[in-house]
Amino acid sequence: MRTVYVNGDYLPENEAKVSVFDRGFLMSDGVYEVTSVLGGKLIDFEGHVKRLERSLSELDMRAPAAMDDLLTIHREMVSRNDITDGLIYLQVTRGNPGDRDFHYPPADTAPTLVLFTQSKPGFAASPLAQRGARVISVPDMRWGRRDIKTVQLLYPSMAKMMAQEAGVDDAWLVQEGKVTEGTSNNAYIVKNGRIITRALSQDILHGITRAAVLRFASEAQMEIEERSFTLDEAMQADEAFFTSASAFVMPVVEIDGTALGDGTPGPVATRLREVYIDESLKRAV
Known part of the structure; x- marks a missing residue:
């Protein structure tokens, strides 16, 4: 069973939960990145992090973690899921305001950060x-x-x-x-x-x-x-x-x-x- 990351916790995928009031679910109010893994290493990681920063900025969305910490999280996901070749999907949403509203929630609302992996052995040889x-x-x-x-x-x-x-x-x-x-x-x-x-x-x-x-x-x-x-x-x-x-x-x-x-x-x-x-x-x- 895969290990996923949700807001600071590494969890079995069947135990991972996000609120029904999360704006990613209700409004598609979120951004994402997909990083390839080849030979257990991350491809173009710096570029993906920079684009994530830009996406967050364009939507006036809070960063869910220090960008330097994202590398640690990605590497931990590779390790915990024993990924040699595959993908790591990261999604950030504006978080859970506690109810549905078109207006953005208060600025101090915590964003939601989710990561999961997809194992694709040998996928470079397509x-x-x-x-x-x-x-x-x-x-x-x-x-x-x-x-x-x-x-x-x-x-x-x-x-x-x-x-x-x-x-x-x-x-x-x-x-x-x-x-x-x-x-x-x-x-x-x-x-x-x-x-x-x-x-x-x-x-x-x-x-x-x-x-x-x-x-x-x-x-x-x-x-x-x-x-x-x-x-x-x-x-x-x-x-x-x-x-x-x-x-x-x-x-x-x-x-x-x-x-x-x-x-x-x-x-x-x-x-x-x-x-x-x-x-x-x-x-x-």
């Missing part, structure tokens, strides 16, 4: 990465502050179900004819060797894996263009991929039934995946 993902396009109907990593995930869940019903692996979200991002990842295309991805704004999540991958690509002298691209551009690209903490760099081989290139993972995405995993392991904590 079969999907070997064959490449197929995606469909769906309208982007999320709220406007996608740069804040909130727990408002209903529409991305709906989009993932649309993809499942279509018999593909994921969906890319489209607004005014242009791709914003995937359901839980940042989107890229490659044309004539140039990597193209939407620039940072309130329209997309400021991906931690995105930042690392673009840094590694720049160090490898790859051309990068940060701009919006249309769905038509994507379908005519030489290759495509998406990035996230759980998928790393995932090649995309088909969009809306149209194969990209020869329908197999392209060389840029394949190389970036190798570089990202290798370099991230060197920096893991």
Whole structure:
């Protein structure tokens, strides 16, 4: 049985409880982070903590613990759950005000902090990465502050179900004819060797894996263009991929039934995946 963390206590998962009045439950008033674990070490941990701080600040939400203490908690979760490869999910909510109200609770209301693990042995060696993902396009109907990593995930869940019903692996979200991002990842295309991805704004999540991958690509002298691209551009690209903490760099081989290139993972995405995993392991904590 997994050990989870709830507000300072490590508990068996079947004993963990959060109030029915918690604003994360009632209002989706919370933020989260997901950190990958490879070889028992945390990948891109500093980036995740910095983004958590930003999300909390954007929502005027109290930090649940000293940020330095989060590393200790994460490592303890890895140890207690014997995680070699997997994920650690962290969620912070505005806490339990004692009743339901649209207004924020008093400033001294304690936030809720929850962590749990997911064991995924060998998940870096993904079969999907070997064959490449197929995606469909769906309208982007999320709220406007996608740069804040909130727990408002209903529409991305709906989009993932649309993809499942279509018999593909994921969906890319489209607004005014242009791709914003995937359901839980940042989107890229490659044309004539140039990597193209939407620039940072309130329209997309400021991906931690995105930042690392673009840094590694720049160090490898790859051309990068940060701009919006249309769905038509994507379908005519030489290759495509998406990035996230759980998928790393995932090649995309088909969009809306149209194969990209020869329908197999392209060389840029394949190389970036190798570089990202290798370099991230060197920096893991």
